Amino acid sequence: MPARQHEACVSKPAISALRLKDAVVERALAEGFSVCRVAPADAIPEAPARLAAWLAEGHHGDMAWMEERTEERAAPGRLWSEVRSVVMLGMNYGTEGDPLATLDQKDRGAISLYARRRDYHDVVKGKLKSVAGLLAARGGVDVKVFVDTAPVMEKPLAQAAGLGWQGKHSVLVSREHGSWLFLGAIYTTAELPPDEPERDHCGSCRRCLDICPTDAFPAPYRLDARRCIAYLTVEHQGHIDAEFRAGIGNRIFGCDDCLAVCPWNKFAAAARETRLSLRDGLDALPLADLAALDDAAFRTLFAGTPVKRTGRDRFIRNVLIALGNSGRPDLAGSAETLLADASPLVRAMAVWALIRLSSERARALAPAALAGEDDAQVRNEWGALAPEPEHAS
Template sequence: MKAERLKRAVVERALAEGFSVVRIAPVDAIPDAPARLAAWLAEGHHGDMSWMEERTAERSAPRRLWGEARSVVMLGMSYAPDSDPLAILSQSDKAAISLYARRRDYHDIIKGKLKNVAGLLAAQGGVDVKVFVDTAPVMEKPLAQAAGLGWQGKHSVLVSREHGSWLFLGAIYTTAELPPDEPETDHCGTCRRCLDICPTEAFPAPYQLDSRRCIAYLTIEHQGHIDASLRPGIGNRVFGCDDCLAVCPWNKFAEAARETRLSLRDGLDALPLADLAGLDDAAFRALFAGTPVKRTGRDRFVRNVLIAIGNSGRPELADSAAALVADASPLVRAMAAWALIRLEPGEAHRLAPGALAVEKDPDVRREWLALSSAPERVQ
């Protein structure tokens, strides 16, 4: 009975802190995780996220991360929108920023609340606790399914029957033996909306994500140049991608989230691409202070903005690209050339000789040399 009372106290405190759902999993609840993780890594689907190859034993087996742990408290906080997050995709002169990033960083939102819940658990149970929010080798989604928060959908994201695809996850490992909840089963059925909508075909099969083709990975994690064959599919998405989440039919049961809606940053939902292209480092940091976008850095972000400009079909944005062909960052210079060639080949022909005369970076040179095979203009 003591364990039951302790669990009730934890759930009550978690809900009071603003979490939408909390469930318990035994520490050994994901025995198939090591094989699944190994297969994913062997396929190279993690791209250049080399940190995924580190501490794989601890990542896939919670007891290997902390031998004294007996239970995992999994918590979810909804960030369900109150409008269609894909509506911005039709505005080709505006930047599409993923819904989760148009707010204060969720790590900051959740971590303090998790510590409050964990503190109660430690004080009332006389047990040890460890708190994790995407900051350690923890497989949150399989653990969340084992705890009953939802299931990993065909898009690999957790899906909840109450909150759709819109849950931030956090975990508390504890030495307490808490009564576990029933794991959730898969309810995707024959639906494949999330697979079919992906603009870059990042799903080689249901339940498999190849990060190397995923727009979220490319625009956030990938540090180098983005392959030319994938750029058109990115459209005006400059940070992340909500497509596969937004079309999930289970979202119809999700109520617009109060807690995370309070942290939304006004004005980040339809920023003009021309304005973003002109950001220097200081302006970038000021605009995105406290949001996940800031972590990418100015150069990678403007790289993404220039890809969106090149995809816009709007010749009036060509000046924004032309202004960056001599930028200090090769990431930016390369995409400035690509965008300018797409929008105004004539202007690109005028600038190419001067740019090539001083350009040493082979990737940037390659973009300029592609001018000879460029179409007259992207429509």
């Protein structure tokens, strides 16, 4: 009899935890999340070594924040000692159209699929708070929510929770949603029943590696952000090295190439969450129109989207690279107009684009432009201008 009483006592919390988890999943799906699963807080013991190796190789570029709080980033318990479970949630942002269609329209700018929508940080965080609120109220537990804004390794945790696996392009891949998932995390003191981790299903496929225009993958499952177009056009603060400019093509914010070619995308349905709907007109915008944006117009056009966070100057830097790659001499005037821009980021790429589109016009403008130019990088771009060919006598 005492033994049976003891067995009943230990089984009751497990049932309660299971019901609590079911309620959390139900609320998550109702909020528009596509998947919700659980990992124990100690589920990624290999993460610290992997993160340290990646940082030691310098593959994070100038994302200095990746070097900060590395212990907390690699181990949930270091960030919050009381965490017992991590609820990982994914929201599908797939589309019915071809995300790469704009790449063939060289006079227009290609914006990554995720950035043609309302900023996912705002959408996902609000919904996470709803799910976490239910968890806290029903379970009498503490919670913390994260959406790419704290030292949390979402992708390894998502794999540990069974949402998907980190593919050879380092992005999470799901058998149900392909490569199109926004991730959010809820740390909680509740001990919830964990889900099984997902195993790797990439097999021998290497489409994501082979399509990269700038060779950003030194090996499968390893990303060198310094060569990644998404990093260069979104995160990188300075001038973009000449060796990457041609590969950037007309990608003016982000890059979807490695995600879009993943075979698992065939199982991904278009996003049903209305607040993730594509903003009309944000893709395939004429480069000439984008190059003419001042700061106020830039902020108005991209209000509420991730693009706005990059700022006008870096965005116009990207637009000018696309102009230089357009092969359209008739667009040289858009670059010429920006030779006197206040930002050296913009001036430098205006020089590069103008030389690519009309070296004759660039040669005519060079003396006056150089006379008043004090930025070394801008002067260096002018230095790439080939001397005027000698006429045969």
